[in-house]
Amino acid sequence: MTRRNTHISLSPPEQHHTSEKEPALPEGMTLQRVKLRRGLDLILVEGKPLQPGSLTMETGEVPFEFSFHLSGHTHYTVNHDKGELCFTGHPGLGVASAFPRSQATMTFAADLPIRMVALHVTPAFFRDYLEAPGETPGYPEFDQAMDQGSFPHCFKTIPADPAMTVAASQLLHCPYKGVGKKMFYESRALDLIAMQLDASAPPSFGKGAAPFTPKELDRIQKARTHLSRNLENPPTLAELAKTAGMNHTKLNRGFKEVYGTTVFGYLRRYRLNRSRTLIESGEMNLCEIAYATGFSSPSHFAKAFLNHFGIQPSLYLKQVMARQTISLPQGPQP
Structure with missing residues (x-):
């Protein structure tokens, strides 16, 4: 099977103010850019390539990118002025990165669905939110961007939790048109950025609680992953503690201190958010x-889903299939 290589630029064109399709994509795939506000662009990639190939993207000094992989396995090679980075995108992967003056190549197989969402932000975007240095402790790169006007090199991987996955999926299936569509895009985009920043922040502790050592925090996170x-x-x-x-x-x-609930309260919450994602x-x-x-049974699941979200899973499924917006109380996320 012939491999097709495509080259495009993802440097945000400042003159674009509406959604538009990027040209010359591999057959079976679409890439859509939506300019939401000053310094914030949304990139939507979706489709099933009819043949294996690659997509090469270039950026200049900016942007900082938050990306969310929903389906498909793609291999990335990023060449930048400090070297080369390779990684594999897979469902559930969240990436926060900045590679000034770089070229990234995404390689993919044929006949496998690819769905991903990326958010491109500039220092100008964060100036509208940050009032003082240190307000984003998980991202010291933002302080440098505020001071120097450009992002330094950065690469962080953060597993996308169910809430991130749902928000990213909704961006690919927006039910609105016109100005409502742009407002919907912007609200979900800001949700995703906020969740990514929160996931990277150091754990906070309850009032009066003794903080845990870094080694203990690693063990708690290990237990959560398991x-x-x-x-x-x-x-x-007992098994989890061991x-x-x-x-x-x-x-x-x-x-309780790090995630706001007990071990099995976390498990129940994670199960329900995972079920919503599915x-x-x-x-x-x-x-x-x-x-x-x-x-233990579909009826047990239906009761738990109703108690947590306030809606029967069967009704929620109908709403999703009809691509209608539904408001679910988020509650604390695992």
Whole structure:
């Protein structure tokens, strides 16, 4: 099968104020840019390439990029003035990066769906929000951008939680037109940036609580990862504590301080948010979703979903299939 290579520029054209399609994309794929406000562009990539190939993108001094991979596996090679970086994009991956004066090549296979969302921001965008240095502790690069007018090199990977995945999916399936569409895009884009910043921030602790050591925080995060990867057969609290290398009392207290709930409160919340993501994706029916997320029966799942979100999963599925906007109370996210 012939491989097709395509070259485009993703440097945001300042004169564009409406949504437009980028030219010369591989057959079967679309790339859409939406200029939302000063310094904030939305990039939507979706499709199923009819043949293997690559997409080469260039940037100048800016932007800083937040990207969210929803489906497909793509390989990236980024060449910049400090060297070369290679990584693989996969479902559930969030990336925050800045590569001034760089060229990135995305390589993909044929007949595999690719869905991803990227947000390009400039220092001008953050000047509208930041009042003083240090307001984004997970991103010291922003302070440098405010001071020097350009972003330094940066590459961070952050697993996209269910709330991020839902918001990114909604950007690809906006139900509105005209000015309502642009407002919807902007609100979801800001949600995604806020969630990415929050996920990168150092953990905060309750009033009067003794802070945990960096080693203990690593163990708590290790326990969280292990719990999230074993939804169908979750470990007991004692087993999880042993995996993390902590006693179960301190582990439970750590979850309350870092994630705002107990170990199994976190598990329940994660299961429900994961189930909502699966409903959004359309990859499973409700019965399959119930068992895939660790519920003992579809009826148990339906009751838990209703109690958490205030709507039956069957009704939510109908709304999603009709591509109608529905407001779900977010609650605290895992």
